[in-house]
Amino acid sequence: MPKIGMEPIRKEQVIEATKRCIVRKGLANLSIKDIAAAAGVSTGIIYHYFENKEDVLLQVLKESFRTSHEKVMQTVEPLPNPVDKFFAHLENINAVPKDNPEFYIVLLNYLGQSTHNPQIRKIVTKFFYNLRSYTENYLRIKTEADPTAACHLKNLPVILYALGLGLGIMWTLDNDFYDIEEMGESLKEWLAKYLDLTGKGPQDGSVG
Known part of the structure; x- marks a missing residue:
């Protein structure tokens, strides 16, 4: 016992x-x-x-997402400035494939099951919704201060995570596909310009 x-x-x-x-x-x-x-x-x-094998597998997926979330919050939440939070969150996304390589291997396995397993699909989509929500919160201060920015930034959270997840999967499958450090800097530079943090506005509103 x-x-x-x-x-x-x-x-x-x-x-x-x-x-x-x-x-x-x-x-x-x-x-x-x-x-x-x-x-x-x-x-x-x-x-x-x-309860059974499926229960074990569901708990593993929840734990993987929880651990990832906690690590991000430990580095992001102490920062007082929403813009700093945004870029710290971006750095965390970029670092996941290198710092926690198991995450994407586990995620890829579950994504293959999510189309025909409603419980797995529910957990994965909730994770995606949470990611979007975090970024929307970081950007809210900018959109509230400048209503015209809301149009340009509306879809940025989804685009950001589509990039992050896609890049993470590609790097996990082939570490030589791109330079992960260089890519992280490129994304920060592009987003800084797009968010008008370098004195340059969005490129004709082409993103978002």
């Missing part, structure tokens, strides 16, 4: 082991026995803390 107070420890142990298994052999080929072996526990322990 599991010891009292062990639930958080065991759950984390199983979740981390499941991540390692996904990275090593993929989601489609994963079994509860694989997870148990990687975690160093019995299958009975896993079924004590999780």
Whole structure:
């Protein structure tokens, strides 16, 4: 019988082991026995803390997004200026493939399941909505101060994350596809110009 107070420890142990298994052999080929072996526990322990394999996998996805969110908030939230928050958030997005390479490997595995698994799709889309919301909040002070900017900035949060996720996936699959540091600087330079932070306005409103 599991010891009292062990639930958080065991759950984390199983979740981390499941991540390692996904990275090593993929989601489609994963079994509860694989997870148990990687975690160093019995299958009975896993079924004590999780309803079934799908429950384990859903918790892994939630934990991956939660960890990513917490890391961003630790660096972004202390900053008082919304513009500084925006660029710190951008730097975090660019750094994910290099600093947390498992994230995109795990995400790619789940994206393949999301089209026919409503629960996975719900978690993934909520993650995307949250990302958009953060950036909208950073930009709100600019759009409120200059109503004409709202038109140019309306779609910027979605474009930003489409770029970030796309670039992250490409770099994860092939580290030589582009220079990740150089790309980060290029994105910051482009966005600074677009947000009129260098004295230059949006390029004919072509973005957003």
